[in-house]
Amino acid sequence: MMDILQFVPQPRPLPAGFLDALQARFADRCSVAQAVREHHGRDESPYPTMPPDAVVFAESVDDVVWVTQHCHAHNVALIPYGAGSSLEGHLLAVQGGVCLDLSRMNRILKVHAEDFTATVQAGVTRKQLNDALRDTGLFFPIDPGADASLGGMAATRASGTNAVRYGTMRDNVMSLKVVTADGRVIETANRARKSSSGYDLTRLFVGSEGTLGIIVEVTVRLYPQPEAVSAAICNFPDLDSAVRSVIDVIQMGIPVARVEFMDTGAVRATNRYSHLTLRESPLLLFEFHGSPAGVREQAESVQQITHEHGGQDFDWAERPEDRSRLWTARHNAYFAGLGLRPGCRASTTDVCVPISRLAECVGATARELDQAPFPYTIVGHVGDGNFHVLMLLDPDDPNEWAESERLNHRLVERAIAMEGTCTGEHGVGLHKQAFMQAEHGTDGLDVMRSLKAALDPRNILNPGKMLPPASAA
Incomplete structure (x- = not known):
């Protein structure tokens, strides 16, 4: 198990004159300022900051080509950077090198x-x-x-x-x-x-x-753009009823555009953060796209299914401003969750399982988290079997961090045993490498390493990510 609190980067030494060449080519678009490097050496993952040696702001394909050729010639690590919103340590400069910020290539x-x-x-x-x-x-x-x-x-x-x-x-x-x-x-x-x-x-x-x-x-x-859009929220007496409603909706072939799950903790946090008055119990948030008649038919079918599972208050949000308010609140669930424990650090994880195993996986996960010494929330794009856990940790308590990692491993192992995946959308980065062997097997990893070696023989492109070292597999 990788100890995120004790992870130590292993920077490659830069060759003499390397930074001088970068600065000569890019002038003020190449920065070695500590604040700039630290900004580009952290994301939304729980890892400590791992800054690159320099940050280059690319403005053209020619800029990217020049930096890549220069790093390749001198065996220097190169990390692409977009918006910095990744969650699993994707952009951390574990071997130092150059961070290539592509945000100015925005045409x-x-x-x-x-x-x-x-x-x-x-x-x-x-x-x-x-x-x-x-x-x-x-x-x-x-x-x-x-x-x-x-x-x-x-x-x-x-x-x-x-x-x-x-x-x-x-x-x-x-x-x-x-x-x-x-x-x-x-x-x-x-x-x-x-x-x-x-x-x-x-x-x-x-x-x-x-x-x-x-x-x-x-x-x-x-x-x-769909001709008609409608949204609805529905509360449930318990987590299992909500998730089983989703399974029935998907298995019935109803073409919902979105179906999101929030547990009681996530709803409570969202109410506080977004100044809403949602009932604080497990909740599903639906959106329907299509013709007016089609949207109405979809919603009525879903309403019937949710009521069969104990769903309450199937409330409509047809006005664009009401829908926008609900979806903005859902998108802010991460930041809302942080408000449940001021001063905390968050460790977040996601898995995806076959839809038929979703209720079992979410239920087992919630039961284990209920015994944890820290608060948590569960949200998910459960229409495709994907859900997320946000664990709110005391940054100064190593026991909480160790327990969060144990629970994360339990969750991922459970998902893989159900023929699911260690990550439905976060990606692997640093934090999910430990599960690649269990999910893909030795031969699968060997093929991936062969592809990496063929396309990047000097291992300069975002080194240390995605694939665990062969010795660790």
Whole structure:
């Protein structure tokens, strides 16, 4: 078990003159200031700050190529950086090196409305893209909560609240422009809706967490804005009833756009943080997309299923401002949870299991967490079997940290035993490496290591992430 409190980075020494060359090329777009380096050496994970030796702010593909070639030639670690919202230590500079900040590469390059596609630079955020699409009648549906960059979302194979209907980044990235470890620029596919040509390089880089190449452009699928949208919330007497309602809804084939779960602790925290008056019991939050008649039919079917499981107060939110208020509150559940224990640090984890095992997995997890010496919340995109646990820890109590790690391991082991995965959308980073052997097996990991060695033979791209060392497998 990796001790997150005792993790010690192992920086590579920089060759003489390396930083001078960076600063000569990028001037004020290369920073070695401590505050800048520390900002780029932490994310939303529970790990301590691990700053890079320098931060370069790229503004073009040529900038990325130059930095990559320079790092490759001198065997210097290189970590791509988007919005800094990752949760599992993805961007920490465990071997020092250069952090390549892509946030200034934020141009929307082309919207092909007639083909339902958009091509953007990696630093464009999901909110920025949807704002630009506002007058086209189209939208990009992948919504992980944070206003993450599209490049980062592709790199971590993100999903979110809309995944039950629209899929994940894996399903919605059509093509990528990637800079390889030695500085070559490749296009992984064209914009055709399907192809049988060659290896599927797009899917190789989606979810690779910056370890195989640096994503600089993303072409994504777009969807028509639904004619009608409605939301509803429904409370339940207990956790099991809520989750079993979701299972029945999905197995009935009702095409809900979103279905989110919040346990009592999460609802209580959300009420305080967002100034709401939701009933403080397990809650499901639904959204329906389609024609007015279709939305009404979906909602009525769901209402009937929830009532059969003891659901109460199936309350509608049809006005856009009411829906926005509810979904903003849901997206703020992480920060709301922190308010339950002022001064705490959070350790958060997620798993995903087959929908038929969801109630069993959530129930067993909650029973174990009820015995923990710290508060917790459970929320989830339960329409696709994915849920998240937020553990609120005393930063000065190593016993609480040790117990949180034990419970995290128990949860992940349970999910994998149910033919699930150690992470539904957070990604592996540092924190989930310990589970890769159990999930993928020795041969599966060997194939992944072979891919890494072929594409990044000097191990400069986000080293120390995703794959555990062979000796630790």
